Amino acid sequence: MxxxxxxxxxxxxxxxxxxxxxxxxxxxxxxxxxxxxxxxxxxxxxxxxxxxxxxxxxxxxxxxxxxxxxxxxxxxxxxxxxxxxxxxxxxxxxxxxxxxxxxTTYPRLFQAPPGPDLPLRFFSPTFFRRKGVHYPLPEPRLVLESLLRRLEGSASLPPPPGVREALLDRTTVRWFEGKTVRAEAEVETVGFVGRVVYHLPRATEEELAWLWALGRFAFYAGVGAKTSLGYGRARVILPSGAGGG
Known part of the structure; x- marks a missing residue:
């Protein structure tokens, strides 16, 4: 693992x-x-x-x-x-x-979630396939669905009943700071770089564990489309002195 x-x-x-x-x-x-x-x-x-x-x-x-x-x-x-x-x-x-x-190991991804706010920074252009086009905004559902698909495909780790719905339906954006930039894939497109703090309100301990596991998984898996070309490179960035990343 x-x-x-x-x-x-x-x-x-x-x-x-x-x-x-x-x-x-x-x-x-x-x-x-x-x-x-x-x-x-x-x-x-x-x-x-x-x-x-x-x-x-x-x-x-x-x-x-x-x-x-x-x-x-x-x-x-x-x-x-x-x-x-x-x-x-x-x-x-x-x-x-x-x-x-x-x-790391997959079990370690689930350790010690610090809280309901997950801070991710996107270092290379990040975009998603949506309705046949590339979409450049890191909406919570798009980011988390991308990570869930790759987690399930790579490690056969589906979330428990109810956790997927909680992550996809209730996660919101608390903070957003970034910009769109050009990305050269097989065709020219646009992606997002910057920082987003995702927030899961009224979360159980299990839901928070999954939220943070997906955030930590992003370091290895990347987010969105064309991660085989270096796009979607992201990681958890905690404030100085914080733990759990």
Whole structure:
């Protein structure tokens, strides 16, 4: 029941390209886990960032068996050259010690919800497929439905009766601060970046546990559409000194 995010520290002259990173990762999948392409919701997400020659790419894996197959190949890339749209040298492969690296388990996602307010920050353009178009606003139902689908698809963890309805029907927005920005997918679109505090009023302890589990899961799974291109990269951001994230 392990989830992992591995970060490749890169030397190069420009950031990785979304299609290049996805193509590289799909090449690895074809070698070690070709069945993943036919399993519905992706059990992984990708991302990238950095500046001025110090770039990074991340590969987050939502299934323990996928982590077991892929992690040896990824760790072996240290010191090697890779092509992620452009050529890079892999300086290091990190499972900790980077803001976007990490390792946890599904049970740990459900531990110690701090309260009814879930603060999420969206770092890369986030959008949703809605009525045949890309929709760029992080409405509570869209965000939580996206995360529930991926949680159920990756770990077979459906919420208990009544909890899904509580999350989707009662969660509101307490705070919203962000903007829309251009996103280059296969077609040009627009996504949201910024901070949203979601609020679940009159919540039971079980409902809060699920709300926070979904928020923590977002770090690994991403939110919305095209997470295989680095979009929807999000995480819980707690105020300084707060616990439970």
């Amino acid at each position: 392990v989830l992992a995010s591995l970060v490749l520290l890169l030397e190069g002259e420009a950031p990785p390209e979304p299609l290049g990173l996805r193509g590289f990762f799909y090449g690895l999948l074809k070698e070690v886990a070709p069945e993943v392409h036919d399993q519905g919701e992706n059990p992984f997400s990708l991302g990238f960032g950095g500046k001025e020659g110090e770039y990074w790419a991340r590969i987050a894996l939502l299934r323990e068996e996928l982590y077991g197959r892929l992690s040896p190949r990824l760790f072996a890339l240290e010191g090697q050259g890779v092509r992620l749209g452009k050529p890079f040298r892999v300086k290091a492969v990190l499972q900790e010690g980077h803001p976007w690296a990490g390792l």
